Amino acid sequence: MRRTARDAALEDPRFPPVAEDELERLHAAGAVEHIRAVAPALKVTWGAYDLERIHQLWLDGLRRNLAEEQLRRRILNLIRPQTPRRAVPFLRRTLEGRWGMVDVDDCANGALHLAKLGKVDERRLVIRGGSAGGFTTLCALTFKRVFAAGASFYGVSDLEGFEKETHKFESRYCDRLVAPYPERRDVYARRSPVHHTDRLDTPVIFFQGLEDVIVLPNQSERMVEALKSKGVPVAYIAFEGEQHGFRKAETVIRAYGAELYFYSKVLGFPLA
Numbered sequence: 001m002r003r004t005a006r007d008a009a010l011e012d013p014r015f016p017p018v019a020e021d022e023l024e025r026l027h028a029a030g031a032v033e034h035i036r037a038v039a040p041a042l043k044v045t046w047g048a049y050d051l052e053r054i055h056q057l058w059l060d061g062l063r064r065n066l067a068e069e070q071l072r073r074r075i076l077n078l079i080r081p082q083t084p085r086r087a088v089p090f091l092r093r094t095l096e097g098r099w100g101m102v103d104v105d106d107c108a109n110g111a112l113h114l115a116k117l118g119k120v121d122e123r124r125l126v127i128r129g130g131s132a133g134g135f136t137t138l139c140a141l142t143f144k145r146v147f148a149a150g151a152s153f154y155g156v157s158d159l160e161g162f163e164k165e166t167h168k169f170e171s172r173y174c175d176r177l178v179a180p181y182p183e184r185r186d187v188y189a190r191r192s193p194v195h196h197t198d199r200l201d202t203p204v205i206f207f208q209g210l211e212d213v214i215v216l217p218n219q220s221e222r223m224v225e226a227l228k229s230k231g232v233p234v235a236y237i238a239f240e241g242e243q244h245g246f247r248k249a250e251t252v253i254r255a256y257g258a259e260l261y262f263y264s265k266v267l268g269f270p271l272a
Helices: 005-010 020-029 051-064 066-074 085-095 102-116 132-143 159-165 173-177 185-191 193-199 218-230 249-267
Strands: 041-044 077-079 125-130 149-153 204-209 234-239
Touching: 085 102, 102 125, 102 132, 125 132, 125 249, 132 149, 132 193, 149 249, 159 173, 159 185, 159 218, 193 218, 204 218, 204 249, 218 234, 234 249
Parallel strands: 041 077, 041 125, 125 149, 149 204, 204 234
Antiparallel strands: none
């Protein structure tokens, strides 16, 4: 049988499996598995609703992305979620009705846990994510006081807008992850960062494909305008011809380069 990059990654000793009976303890403690002892730290959030695809998305995709590797090698400790298949049912149950809450707590707790251990600089923690992970990122920046900056790649900022505007394949996910809609519109508003920008004072860079029909550009643009009106450092880079998840090599390279430059300005470190 042909071995894949994913097979090799799963056997990598740096990514030990987590026993099911340890999962709740790790979840509560905000522990993470992949640590490089350099600072500052970059917390990566999941970018998929279908948790069973996490391995494929992260290990086959981003792990081989040279632009992300540059982020890690240049300045950042990369904290990435690692999830054994047997943990998926637990994670699904954990997220049901609590998306935008438990995932945000995990990101904050994981980063602070490493800071407490002296692995990373607590003053220079940043967080990034795409799509659903972009929603988690924006919630963490809005509702927590942990991260110094963040990057949202085509992230959801308005849950009700997403429920109304996304295409049919993605629709109704929020009924399970958030609450029944429209019966519980109040929950959607309460958890949507776009309705709480008065609480967001952290620099953010947004990346968006202008042909995205899953998370429409207005999800990013409304956040950008709100932060600009407050005088919060913000950047917005939109890509013509890109959809939900960047495909073009030049787009990926430009996005990661811009992200690194943004962090250098916010955190005050040289790129040379």
